[in-house]
Amino acid sequence: MVMVNDTIFAPATASGKAGIAVIRVSGPRAADALRHLTGMTNPAPRHACRCRLVDPEDGSGLDDGLTLWFPAPASFTGEDVVEFHLHGGRATVRAVCGALSRMAETRLAEPGEFTRRAFDNGKLDLTEIEGLADLIAAETEAQRKQALRQLGGALGAMLEDWRQKLLRTLALIEAEIDFPEEGLPAHLETEIKHNILGLRKKIGAYLDDKRRGELVRDGVFIAILGAPNVGKSSLLNALVRRDVAIVTETAGTTRDVLEVNFDLDGFAVTIADTAGLRETGDHIEREGVRRALKQADEADLRLVVFDASQSEHDPGSLALLDGNSMPVLNKIDTVKNRELPTKMGGFPVIPVSAKQASNMGALVDAVTRRVAELMEGRGSAPLTRTRHREALSECHGALRRAETAGAAELVAEDVRLAARSLGRITGRVDVEDVLDVIFREFCIGK
Secondary structure, eight states: OOOTTSEEEEEOSOSSSEEEEEEEEESTTHHHHHHHHHOOSSOOTTOOEEEEEEOTTTOOEEEEEEEEEEOTTSSSSSSOEEEEEEEEOHHHHHHHHHHHHTSTTEEEOOTTHHHHHHHHTTSOOHHHHHHHHHHHHOOSHHHHHHHHHHHTTHHHHHHHHHHHHHHHHHHHHHHHHHOTTTOOOHHHHHHHHHHHHHHHHHHHHHHOSTTHHHHHHHOEEEEEEESTTSSHHHHHHHHHTSOOSOOOSSTTOOOSOEEEEEEETTEEEEEEEOOOOOOOSOHHHHHHHHHHHHHHHHOSEEEEEEETTOSSOOHHHHTTOSTTEEEEEEOGGGOOSOOOOSEETTEEOEEOBTTTTBTHHHHHHHHHHHHHHHTOOOSSOOOOSHHHHHHHHHHHHHHHHHHHOOSHHHHHHHHHHHHHHHHHHHTSSSOHHHHHHHHTTSOTTO
């Protein structure tokens, strides 16, 4: 059984051969662990000290390394913490962990348990913890910047400011309920209405952000669509600069959705090659067309591909052109002495030859600009998870009800629900149901 008063330890660096490995220890026996393994009894806080580590059972040497001592509460977890910086061989890490495991009331940490203790001790709120998880998982520059900002408390600070305003508003309403004979001064009545209306509008505008935070975290989804044999697979290969899709002269080669993840100038992107859009009696190809149309509906951006050698273009493909689409005219190398259209469906055309890599730089630049626009920030901390958006939507709905509620008791209840919805995002109230899900994302040692 996991005991919260146990002292926990775990490697904080990845397993395998490395120059350095770090083992972190947190809890009431962290100082004992430092003394038993190194003989140090009064180390200077937050100073690296060279030491010889020994097995307390027989005095045999374990390693020659460094230690760092972080007394509570000035540590990551808020508890006493010691870090052992060792040589990174597997045997060394295994030997030191073995020595720690033989200490009473000391055990290997569960996944995410160090971070869970940081939350329990008020060192981080839930949005900062999610930012930490995103920072560890970040693969692109945009993801890194967004995660670092959330870890720094930008989102949590904004939400807490809103919650405090709601709590003040709630206090004023409850004062009116408790002392109905005296009533509230006119200026406080005005403040209540102003706070509810102003915050409701602010949250509504904030929710209308086109999911930019989620797009940075999860990536933009781009679908390549078009009739058979217009060069969709060749275009995919040219965009990701490797042969991931089979290319033949036979129409209908692609019958399923092929997805590729890649880094587009610092942005995470998933791009999908789809089956050619056409009427067909082949039930397998028909399923591929159905999936292609489904991808078209779900995509954040569509590249609709046309064949420059054709004088008439596929009506089904033309019907896909809208504000979330970019028409791409492929195979321009096959056209001689003929003027190419500059617009299709009212949208600027990008002419390319995927086969010869002609003008692909212009296409990549155009796609990059569109992706950057989708993720463009407005100076405020973005919502990065579905649970943030759902809770904020509940808050918005409660404030809308409060605006039209007649009795002060009903207004107070709606404002209370709005404040609780904000508190669930940062971990102030009612968060037990989401804690396990959040901390399960972390590895052992974090």
